[in-house]
Amino acid sequence: MLLVGTLSLLFFTVPTHTFFWKAVNNSGHVPLFMVVSLLLLHLSRLLAEKLGWPPIRHYAVALGGVVILALMTEALQSLIPMRKPQVSDVIHDVLGAMCGLGLAITTDHSLSGKWAQWRTFPRRMLIPCGVVLVMAMTFLPVVEWTYAYWDRANRFPSLLQFASDWEMKFVNASDSHVQMVPPPLGWGKSADDRVGKVVFHTKKYPRIRLDEPYPDWEGYSYLHLDIFSELPALQPMIIRIDDQYNKYRSEDAFNKILTITPGLNPIQIPLDEIRLGPVGREMDLKAIKSIWLYARSPSEEFTLYLDNIHLE
Numbered sequence: 001m002l003l004v005g006t007l008s009l010l011f012f013t014v015p016t017h018t019f020f021w022k023a024v025n026n027s028g029h030v031p032l033f034m035v036v037s038l039l040l041l042h043l044s045r046l047l048a049e050k051l052g053w054p055p056i057r058h059y060a061v062a063l064g065g066v067v068i069l070a071l072m073t074e075a076l077q078s079l080i081p082m083r084k085p086q087v088s089d090v091i092h093d094v095l096g097a098m099c100g101l102g103l104a105i106t107t108d109h110s111l112s113g114k115w116a117q118w119r120t121f122p123r124r125m126l127i128p129c130g131v132v133l134v135m136a137m138t139f140l141p142v143v144e145w146t147y148a149y150w151d152r153a154n155r156f157p158s159l160l161q162f163a164s165d166w167e168m169k170f171v172n173a174s175d176s177h178v179q180m181v182p183p184p185l186g187w188g189k190s191a192d193d194r195v196g197k198v199v200f201h202t203k204k205y206p207r208i209r210l211d212e213p214y215p216d217w218e219g220y221s222y223l224h225l226d227i228f229s230e231l232p233a234l235q236p237m238i239i240r241i242d243d244q245y246n247k248y249r250s251e252d253a254f255n256k257i258l259t260i261t262p263g264l265n266p267i268q269i270p271l272d273e274i275r276l277g278p279v280g281r282e283m284d285l286k287a288i289k290s291i292w293l294y295a296r297s298p299s300e301e302f303t304l305y306l307d308n309i310h311l312e
Contacts, residue, residue: 003039017244019169019212020149023141029089030138033066033096034103040065041104055110059101066097092138099134102127145169156214157311159291162196170211171196175203184305187228187264195228195307200295207294210309215244217285220271220311227258227265228305235260235302239267240292241274243284251279260304268312 040062048058070093074085105115106124117123151166160167162180171178181197183189200206217223229235241254254277258267275283291309295302 003036003043020142020145023145026088026092027139027142029092030096030099030135033070033093034100036069036093037062037066037097037100038104041101055108055112056115059105062101063094063097066093070094095134095138099131103131152212152214157220158309159213159311160196160210160306160309162194162307170213172209172211173198173207174209175206176200176208178208181305183307184228184230186230187305189307193307195305197303197305198293199301199303200298201301202298204297205294206298207292208306209293210291211289213288213291215286215288217271217288217311222271222312223269223274223309224312225267225309226307227260227267228307229260229262229265230305231260231262231302233262235304236295237304238292238294238296239269240290240294241277241283242289242292243278244287244289245281245284246278246289252281253278254283271311 041058044058044061044065048061067090070090073093074089078085105111105118106127107119108115109119111119118127148166148169151164152170155161155167160171162168168178168180177199179197180194182191183193183195187195189195196208198208223241227237237258237260239254239256239258240250242252246252254274256269256273256277258265271285275285277283293306
């Protein structure tokens, strides 16, 4: 019953739509399967008590059971909407099992021969040190995302300045390429500054997206961003803003066509206009989810520079 209850946590619904919770879910596989491996070890000993197996065989059975369960759970999750199997999860599951079974070996007095040597100093310290190292590496993404969210809150009302790698963790480029570069000549910025250079490829919707900006925009009046163009002609672009209640439809978001002229384009959009953007409802300005900037089927590749995305 405890084993079934533990495995059911894999299907427990948590807010996985955020980067932080995704990191927590991925990291949680290691400690979860540490517990699962020890439960399977105990179960193997109970069921095979009269078979006279050597003690180490129970560890092999437990590890094999973890591999089977890991593969089965990933296969089952492929049948659940919004969940998909991942090889990394299986790797984390097996790592967790190896950590749990390794710790068990250091305290198991039924083991003899070469396996008993892992109960003696200094060998018995190697496995716990390895487990601590695995846990530290596993939970490192959680620590990184915790700091990234702190940095995001500390910068607000600035949303994106292309000034640090922590900001760029929230930036997603699709059919485009983005990098932090010095400002182009003619912008009037210092050469020590950094701006975002975005190369839009010849695809259907090449875009750059800021995921999970600071979500609460209440109390502000405008969204501001600067776009600099070295192109000789006008370039139409579309800015899109979603809140957390968007049903993955374009009409359920704010959309606005921007005409980018050569040189600097300071763009200012009233938040009241954004609030009234979705068809049939008002956008929740306390729950903003993403900001998109994209083109529609450009005939040739082109480059724009972005900076200074903030609220006023």
